[in-house]
Amino acid sequence: MSQSHSHGHHDHDHDHSHAPTMTGENERKVLLSFSLIFAFMIVEVIGGLISGSLALLADAGHMLTDAAALALAYAAFRFGRRAADARRTFGYLRFEVVAGFINAITLFAIVVWIVYEAWQRFQEPHVILAGPMLSVAIAGLLVNILVFWVLTRGDSEHVNIKGAALHVLGDLLGSVGAVTAAIVIHYTGWTPIDPILSVVVSLLILRSAWALLVRSLHILLEGAPDNAAPEKIEGHLTKSVPGVAAVSHIHVWSITSGRTLATLHVRPTADSDARKVVQAVEEALRSQFEIEHATVALDWNGETDLCSLSRSFVQGHDHAHHTYEYDHSRKEHVH
Template sequence: MPHVHHDHAHGHTPAVSSTNERVVLSGFVLTAGFMVVEVAGGLWSGSLALLADAGHMLTDAAALLLAWLAFRMGRRASDARRTFGYLRFEVLAGLVNALTLFALVAWIVWEAIQRLRDPAEVLAGPMLAVAVVGLGVNCLVFWILHRGDQGHVNIRGATLHVLGDLLGSVAAIAAALVIRFTGWMPIDPILSVLVCLLILRSAWALLRGSFHILMEGAPPDVDIEVLRRHLLDAVPGVAAVDHVHVWSITSGRVLATLELALADGAAPARVVPAVKRALADRFAIGHATVEVVHAPPADCALAGEPRGGAAHGGNRADAGHDHHHRHGPDSPPHDAVR
């Protein structure tokens, strides 16, 4: 089966720019720097809430560092072995970060249980001072991140992490005030567990998103059946759309492969570019591989694949092999246009 070139004209994706790199790096330096201060303050004051917030800041610092590395790696050119470059590094980094968050939550909850059984004395003064400074640092980092491209998942994710840090600092301030004015020590481990819930929520969202991309699932804003109907209705000359697969290489970089059957008299040279424009404009799919067949495809159930099947990144050589068996050696030739 003859193949023509890939279409590398991508749709809009958030820029991997030097501005984004500087924003993320500045946020990392501030977050990591104060994290060290907060750990020292937590150990000095005996506050588990401060240590929990420092743990949250540790994960944020790791997320910012991984985001910066993802920007750097994402700019590396593709080669013959890695045809999409290092774009998926961001997803792998997110998966590692999520697993680290779960481990941290387990440790803090265990420590909180021990302290509820045997409350430890907490120095409210140092705890309050560190928590107030932490709130100021988080506000500064939040402002810095808002100078970056909020359309990029790394920037947006880091901003959400910092919002969680802000709540963690507020919780530490509240615990310090309660201890200072009432002397009730259990408030410290109780609020540390509340901070853990913030961490756990971020960890689950990050793990689920990373795993979905690694499993080559369809992006949440792309409905395969809606996509098929849109191409049939919006692009003249399209008679059938089948074997639709949509997946993401990384955040904002969506790819698709599909098979078209054209109406009588329709010219592939006109229909295929129109299909790619429709995919880019309506679904933000900037890299599409389109295979054209001269006759409507047979029922997909006969080929062992559901109509508009599950998204994955299968290669077109397998698709060609499948057609050979379905149509037989005497079937008309196919035109594969990419």
């Protein structure tokens, strides 16, 4: 029967929250952007119906999904601030990635809708009023520029923020297309330019949607970050960290953007140096691969089926948790 000795630190007031940094700022950015986009979406729908422009209606549809994406983003940050509990030990941070994934899916849906409507317009051209179309398109362009500027200030590396920004960027390009179409129709009367530019913009949206889909799905599938692939970690630890004889069973994944975790087995050159080796490995993972939470298991030399010493390190905290288990074959506590 094994015994365990855990060194608790309950008397210290440390924050174990894994919530994203600058959450308050992100929330304000997203809420302001949502208000601007939702308000102008209504204006653009009215303008599209009055002018008969597909480009405006497509842009209004995109703005509708922008508003939904921003609402999801806001909800994601609110949920992300909730503390971890017994069932969700990392809190609700993964909700942020789910929101980014949904954003990507809605972008694909927008592209399908725009292409379908454009085909319909080619079959049955509509009369388009260039004056109202141009006025609304210019106003929409200015609103999108403002919202994109707001979203890209400060912290913009989260999947969630990038997803919302990509929505707005696609909408901004849609506004450029609408302005161009309105100018061409005003001076030439050539209405097919309206659905043509709508399709061109949809292709640009498709590229952004694919990149976002791949990234968010990679996180959801527990994929290793590009800068922390297992083979890179093994090579660095065995070559650059003194006292490391071998590294195995490496698992690396992200909970959300910028929050990388890892578990691995390390065999020290000498068992007597085990404590120093673990500390050196954790520091290397944090500094070289930006892994903020690492669980390192020790494989002892010349022994099998012995217990391991695990030690977790969390960046930003001035303490660590140690677990020491009793080894009956040695009749002593393994430290």
